Amino acid sequence: xxxxxxxxxxxxxxxxxxxxxxxxxxxxxxxxxxxxxxxxxxxxxxxxxxxxxxxxxxxxxxxxxxxxxxxxxxxxxxxxxxxxxxxxxxxxxxxxxxxxxxxxxxxxxxxxxxxxxxxxxxxxxxxxxxxxxxxxxxxxxxxxxxxxxxxxxxxxxxxxxxxxxxxxxxxxxxxxxxxxxxxxxxxxxxxxxxxxxxxxxxxxxx
Amino acid sequence: xxxxxxxxxxxxxxxxxxxxxxxxxxxxxxxxxxxxxxxxxxxxxxxxxxxxxxxxxxxxxxxxxxxxxxxxxxxxxxxxxxxxxxxxxxxxxxxxxxxxxxxxxxxxxxxxxxxxxxxxxxxxxxxxxxxxxxxxxxxxxxxxxxxxxxxxxxxxxxxxxxxxxxxxxxxxxxxxxxxxxxxxxxxxxxxxxxxxxxxxxxxxxxxxxxxxxxxxxxxxxxxxxxxxxxxxxxxxxxxxxxxxxxxxxxxxxxxxxxxxxxxxxxxxxxxxxxxxxxxxxxxxxxxxxxxx
Numbered sequence: 001x002x003x004x005x006x007x008x009x010x011x012x013x014x015x016x017x018x019x020x021x022x023x024x025x026x027x028x029x030x031x032x033x034x035x036x037x038x039x040x041x042x043x044x045x046x047x048x049x050x051x052x053x054x055x056x057x058x059x060x061x062x063x064x065x066x067x068x069x070x071x072x073x074x075x076x077x078x079x080x081x082x083x084x085x086x087x088x089x090x091x092x093x094x095x096x097x098x099x100x101x102x103x104x105x106x107x108x109x110x111x112x113x114x115x116x117x118x119x120x121x122x123x124x125x126x127x128x129x130x131x132x133x134x135x136x137x138x139x140x141x142x143x144x145x146x147x148x149x150x151x152x153x154x155x156x157x158x159x160x161x162x163x164x165x166x167x168x169x170x171x172x173x174x175x176x177x178x179x180x181x182x183x184x185x186x187x188x189x190x191x192x193x194x195x196x197x198x199x200x201x202x203x204x205x206x
Numbered sequence: 207x208x209x210x211x212x213x214x215x216x217x218x219x220x221x222x223x224x225x226x227x228x229x230x231x232x233x234x235x236x237x238x239x240x241x242x243x244x245x246x247x248x249x250x251x252x253x254x255x256x257x258x259x260x261x262x263x264x265x266x267x268x269x270x271x272x273x274x275x276x277x278x279x280x281x282x283x284x285x286x287x288x289x290x291x292x293x294x295x296x297x298x299x300x301x302x303x304x305x306x307x308x309x310x311x312x313x314x315x316x317x318x319x320x321x322x323x324x325x326x327x328x329x330x331x332x333x334x335x336x337x338x339x340x341x342x343x344x345x346x347x348x349x350x351x352x353x354x355x356x357x358x359x360x361x362x363x364x365x366x367x368x369x370x371x372x373x374x375x376x377x378x379x380x381x382x383x384x385x386x387x388x389x390x391x392x393x394x395x396x397x398x399x400x401x402x403x404x405x406x407x408x409x410x411x412x413x414x415x416x417x418x419x420x421x422x423x424x425x426x427x428x429x430x431x432x433x434x435x436x437x438x439x440x441x442x443x444x445x446x447x448x449x450x451x452x453x454x455x456x457x458x459x460x461x462x463x464x465x466x467x468x469x470x471x472x473x474x475x476x477x478x479x480x481x482x483x484x485x486x487x488x489x490x491x492x493x494x495x496x497x498x
Contacts, residue, residue, distance in 0.1 A: 041454035048449075048497065049458045055473050069427055071334075072469050079459040079466065108335070181461050182446050183492065192457040 032137050032178065034191060039131055039139070045193050046174050047125055050143045053077055053172075053195065054122030060111045061118040074107045082175055082194035089199045091168055098200055115151035115164075122147045124169075131176060139176040144169065144201060169201040324351065407432030413440050413490075417478040420471040427472055434468045442489045450481050450496045464493075 034042070056077040060070045078084070081103055088106040090099040101109065110120065128144040146169040173196030181190040325341045335341055342351065408429050410416040416437040419425055447467040448455045462470075471478065476497040484492035 037452055038454050041450075041452035041456050044451040045449060045456040045458055048451075052458075052470065052474050059473050065427070069472075073473055076466065076470050076473065079462070081459075179460065181457060182444065190455070190457060192460050194459060 033133070034131075034139060034176065038191065042131065042139075042176050042191070042193055043127060043141075046127060046141065046143055049080055049193060049195065050125050050145060050172055051122070053080055054120075054125070054145065054147070057107070057110065057120050057122070060107055061113060061120050063115075063117055070111050074104070074111065077107055078104055080195045082177075082196055086195065087197050089170070089197075091200045103198075113151065117150075117152045119150045120147055127174075128171060131174070137178070141174040141176075143172045143174055145172065146170075170198050171201045172196070172198050409433070409436060413437070414478075414480065416440075416468075417471065417480075417495075420468050421475045421477060423475050430472055434465065434472075437468050438464060440464075440490055441493070442486050442491045445489070445491050445493065448492065448494050450494050455494065 056073040059065055059073045060077070062070075084102065084104060086103045087100045088103055090101060090106070110118070122145045124144070124146045126144055127141060129142040131139040131141040134140050146167060148165065148167050150163055150165045152163050175194045175196050176191050177194065178189050179192045180187055181192065182188075183190070323339070325339050406429060408419050408425055409432055410419050416433055420430055420433050420437070441464045445464050447462045447464060448457060450456070474497075479496040479498060481494040481496050483490050483494075
C-alpha cells in the first residue's frame, strides 16, 4: 500500500514539473505582462492616439481639403484600429435607433457628407476605464470623447440652410496586445496599442 | 451578349436610375418633391447617392437630377455625354451602347452592391470608390473590365455615370464636347496635380528641420509634398518610427513607416523631439521620437 502511494506521489510530482516547465517556456519567449511604467506610457499614448483620430476625422470632413489629403487621413485613421472590421456606432437625433458601420465605410461616409460645410470636433478626451488584463493576455481599456457635429447645407437657391448641430459622446475601446514588430532591422515581440470599436455613450442635442 | 464571331463583343445596356423623391416636370426636367434635407439617420442613403448625378435618358427625353442644387442641364450637354459614351464604347469592343431602359423610383443604391454594376467617371478627382464600389476613370480600362466580365457572366450590365463633384458643393457639368473626353484616353494633369506642381515646395536641411516644417501650421499642406519626399532620404526603406512616452517605447497601430509618420505630422502638427537614432550604414533604421 505504501509503495503504491509512493508511486502515485512520484507521478503527480513529475506531471507538475512538466507543467511548470511548459509555463516557464511560454513565458520565457514572451513577456506577457506590462510594467506599471509601461502601462503609464500606454495611457499617455492612448490619449494622443485618440486625439490623433479626432484630428484625422476633422480633416477628412473638411470640405476645404483636397481629396488626396482626405484619403491620406483615412489611411492614417485606419492604421490606428485593430482590424478593418472594427465598427463605429452612430446615433440618430430623430430615432432611438443606432446604426453600426465599419470604420472605413464610416470614414468615407463622413468624407462625402453632402453639406456645404462640415466640422467635427472632439473634446473632453479622457480614459474612462483603466487598462486591465483580459483572459486572452491583452490589455483592455476605454477612452471617452464628446464630439460636436456642425454642418451647413446650401439650398437650391444658393441660400444657406440653418446650421445643423449636435453633440454626441462616444466610448472607444483600447487594446494593448503583443505583436511581432520590427526593431530596427530585427523582428521582435512588442506591445502595440490599437483602437477597437467605437460606441455611443450618450447623446444630447444643442 | 452579341455577335458570336467576336467573343469580346458585348451589348451594354445602361440604365439611369432615379430615386423615389423626384418628379418629372412638364419640360422633362426633374425636380425634387421636397427640399432634400439630409439627416444623420439617412446617412446610408445620402452617402451612397451623393454626389452622384443621375441621368435618365431615353429617345424622347434627357433628364438630369442634380441632387444638391436641383439644377437641370440642357439637352445639348446631355447629348454630348451620350455621344462621348457611344464614341468610347462603339470604337472598339462594343457593338451597341445605350440600349436604354427606364426605371423610375428605383433604389439605385442597391445597384452599387451588384457585381454587374460599374461606376464610371472621367474625372480622377471624383475619388477611387463609392462605398466599396470602384470608380473607373479610364474608359479603356472599363471597356476591358466589361469585356472580361461579360465573357464570364450573362445578363445586363449597369453603368452609373459619376461626374466630378467639387468640394464647394456644386456639381460640375458633364463633358460638353468630344474633345474634352479625349483627355480620358491620354490623361492630362488633373487640377489637383496641377496645383501640386505649381505650388512652391518647401525644403529643409536637417532631419529636425524636416519634422519642424512638416508639423508647421504656417506651411500649406500642398507645399509639404517636397518635404514628405525629401525626408525619406534620411531613412532606410524599412525604417520604423517609435514614439517614447514616460521613457518607454510605445507603438500605436503597429510599425509606422517614415512616410506615414510624415503624413501624420501634417495633420497632428505635433512637435517632434528626436530621442535616439539607430543607424544602418549611413541611414536611420529606427528612430525614437518624443512628441509634444
